[in-house]
Amino acid sequence: MATIGEASRRSGINIETIRYYEREGVVPRPGRSASGRRVYTDDEVAVLAFVKRCRDMGFPLADVRVLLALRNATDDQCDEVRVISQRHIADVRNRIAALRRLETALGALVSECRQGRTACPALQELFAG
Amino acid sequence: MATIGEASRRSGINIETIRYYEREGVVPRPGRSASGRRVYTDDEVAVLAFVKRCRDMGFPLADVRVLLALRNATDDQCDEVRVISQRHIADVRNRIAALRRLETALGALVSECRQGRTACPALQELFAG
DNA sequence: TATCCTTCCTGTTGTGACTACAGGATCAAG
DNA sequence: CTTGATCCTGTAGTCACAACAGGAAGGATA
Numbered sequence: 001m002a003t004i005g006e007a008s009r010r011s012g013i014n015i016e017t018i019r020y021y022e023r024e025g026v027v028p029r030p031g032r033s034a035s036g037r038r039v040y041t042d043d044e045v046a047v048l049a050f051v052k053r054c055r056d057m058g059f060p061l062a063d064v065r066v067l068l069a070l071r072n073a074t075d076d077q078c079d080e081v082r083v084i085s086q087r088h089i090a091d092v093r094n095r096i097a098a099l100r101r102l103e104t105a106l107g108a109l110v111s112e113c114r115q116g117r118t119a120c121p122a123l124q125e126l127f128a129g
Numbered sequence: 130m131a132t133i134g135e136a137s138r139r140s141g142i143n144i145e146t147i148r149y150y151e152r153e154g155v156v157p158r159p160g161r162s163a164s165g166r167r168v169y170t171d172d173e174v175a176v177l178a179f180v181k182r183c184r185d186m187g188f189p190l191a192d193v194r195v196l197l198a199l200r201n202a203t204d205d206q207c208d209e210v211r212v213i214s215q216r217h218i219a220d221v222r223n224r225i226a227a228l229r230r231l232e233t234a235l236g237a238l239v240s241e242c243r244q245g246r247t248a249c250p251a252l253q254e255l256f257a258g
Numbered sequence: 259t260a261t262c263c264t265t266c267c268t269g270t271t272g273t274g275a276c277t278a279c280a281g282g283a284t285c286a287a288g
Numbered sequence: 289c290t291t292g293a294t295c296c297t298g299t300a301g302t303c304a305c306a307a308c309a310g311g312a313a314g315g316a317t318a
Binding site: 096100119122 | 179187239243
């Protein structure tokens with residue numbers, strides 16, 4: 001049994017974020033103490049840690065919901081996990097490619113800049129298209 | 130002289146986004162027709178196109194504001210443009226590195242998945258930590 | 259017991275950079 | 289004169305939180 005502060009420390013999720021996940025229905029609502037404070041079981045803390053690992057892997061919350069639901073499923077877990085993960089990998093790869101192109105373009109832009117100049121060729125280039 | 134629709138087509142920025150930029154003070158307010166519609170000069174369309182190129186380069190709007198102000202400055206343009214651009218390049222490189230690590234981790238996760246299985250080792254791994 | 263600091267509560271607002279309406283007015287063409 | 293495209297303002301939604309405001313309760317110390 002843990003307070004929200006302990007659950008936060010043990011899962012690595014910010015307290016405010018834990019309450020946000022609860023509001024959004026990502027994680028189940030924990031019990032409450034006599035004075036109304038949240039009380040987390042070890043299993044509930046484990047769920048929070050799971051969500052944290054998923055988020056660290058970059059899965060959007062919508063995917064995390066599905067992944068959490070799969071935990072209690074008995075059929076085809078692997079199939080669904082693979083589909084979600086491969087979609088996510090494709091997304092990550094696209095983003096890497098886009099950022100690489102951007103890096104190249106920015107490098108070209110900066111190389112236009114020469115120290116001590118007043119009129120900036122890079123700025124001109126951005127402006128002229 | 131262009132309507133907002135023409136300005137949108139020529140700059141490549143969505144109409145709603147143009148209005149948003151105006152509200153936020155990123156671009157100056159254009160003149161208005163007798164009936165209250167926005168009327169853009171060629172220079173104002175060029176500013177929009179400049180903003181579009183900056184955004185395509187991934188500069189945040191805060192940077193775009195500075196870059197736009199630099200257009201009218203006469204001193205040290207190049208220095209400031211270089212500082213902003215290099216900060217942005219560093220940011221882009223950090224993001225690429227983070228995404229690469231993510232790609233590797235996701236690859237490892239998916240390799241745990243094997244077709245036809247019911248219990249998913251990848252899911253177990255996410256859960257166990 | 260009184261005080262004090264920490265932790266907790268709910269509810270609201272802000273972030274970045276838009277996008278998507280709702281509900282209406284105007285314009286241009288046929 | 290009607291139709292359809294375009295335009296207007298203003299508001300709310302997106303994602304995944306973070307940062308308050310304003311208060312209540314818990315635990316340690318004097």
